[in-house]
Amino acid sequence: xxxxxxxxxxxxxxxxxxxxxxxxxxxxxxxxxxxxxxxxxxxxxxxxxxxxxxxxxxxxxxxxxxxxxxxxxxxxxxxxxxxxxxxxxxxxxxxxxxxxxxxxxxxxxxxxxxxxxxxxxxxxxxxxxxxxxxxxxxxxxxxxxxxxxxxxxxxxxxxxxxxxxxxxxxxxxxxxxxxx
Amino acid sequence: xxxxxxxxxxxxxxxxxxxxxxxxxxxxxxxxxxxxxxxxxxxxxxxxxxxxxxxxxxxxxxxxxxxxxxxxxxxxxxxxxxxxxxxxxxxxxxxxxxxxxxxxxxxxxxxxxxx
Numbered sequence: 001x002x003x004x005x006x007x008x009x010x011x012x013x014x015x016x017x018x019x020x021x022x023x024x025x026x027x028x029x030x031x032x033x034x035x036x037x038x039x040x041x042x043x044x045x046x047x048x049x050x051x052x053x054x055x056x057x058x059x060x061x062x063x064x065x066x067x068x069x070x071x072x073x074x075x076x077x078x079x080x081x082x083x084x085x086x087x088x089x090x091x092x093x094x095x096x097x098x099x100x101x102x103x104x105x106x107x108x109x110x111x112x113x114x115x116x117x118x119x120x121x122x123x124x125x126x127x128x129x130x131x132x133x134x135x136x137x138x139x140x141x142x143x144x145x146x147x148x149x150x151x152x153x154x155x156x157x158x159x160x161x162x163x164x165x166x167x168x169x170x171x172x173x174x175x176x177x178x179x180x
Numbered sequence: 181x182x183x184x185x186x187x188x189x190x191x192x193x194x195x196x197x198x199x200x201x202x203x204x205x206x207x208x209x210x211x212x213x214x215x216x217x218x219x220x221x222x223x224x225x226x227x228x229x230x231x232x233x234x235x236x237x238x239x240x241x242x243x244x245x246x247x248x249x250x251x252x253x254x255x256x257x258x259x260x261x262x263x264x265x266x267x268x269x270x271x272x273x274x275x276x277x278x279x280x281x282x283x284x285x286x287x288x289x290x291x292x293x294x295x
Contacts (some may be wrong), residue, residue: 017223019215026211031202040204048217055218118201137190149229168194 003067011058018055025068026051028139029075032115035122035130036079037086046082050075069148076131076149083127114172121171125164128152132160133168 004068009017027051033043054074061070122130128150135141135149136157143161148156202212 013222015219018218022214022218024212025212027203027207030204030207030210031199034202034204035198043204044210044213048214051214052221055221083283114197115201134198134202137195137283138202141188142196165191165194 007058007061007067008063010055011061014081018058021071022051025071028067028135029072031134031138032072032076032131033079035134036076036083036127038119038123039086042086043081045076046079049082050078053078066145066148069145070137072149073151080127084132116169117172121168124167124171127161129164129167132157133164136161137165139161 001020003021006017006021010021026047029047033050034040037043037046050071054071057074061067098101099164112153122133125133131150132146135146136143141149143157146157150157150160152160
């Protein structure tokens, strides 16, 4: 069943239909929220808040338009709101693992180092650039859907992805070149 | 990993790393919690809807009960004295006045004064 059909069933009061939509898009929403907030608990709370807001507003969804960006826009806004609320504490969840991973040759250490570099790279980006990068490269979304989810023109999304990739290349440094 | 900022196709290698980095632990449990919160919210909404539906009806029942009580009280109060009142009102005025015993006032006054 298509997203729009499930959304229409949900609008008629069927929570199971919305549950299917949660299954389809919940993890992408979680990744986008974690990219914005960089804190696991805050991100999960924001996704839940966004999903509940979407469930309550499902009657206002226009089935003629794609569902995925509509939902993601609500979740992204919830995450951005949470980010503003918790601006005072800047989460650096990967810093510890980067320090404790050491420079050992084993795979775990390499993975931890890579995670640290990705996190450091994401940390240099504004929130919307992070989301654009995640939706484009990790989720495979097109520019148009990302533009709708972020409420910006497509050209702006291209610019976001451009700058985000450049920053990530810089952050990953030799790791990026080595994996090319 | 191409990592070219000009590439218009998703970078699979970077995408895989981002997914691994950002998916977080126990994704199935996370989705289960999300679905549970939706179901809980739906149940809450049903009660809200029921409450909204019930409120005016409770008010209507209360108003109807009040009206019935008032009607019952009014009927009870109008049933008993109606005939008697009409009868008394229809009597000539002189029949409503008790016959006056001469010297009564002096007698009562004497009792009250302790004479």
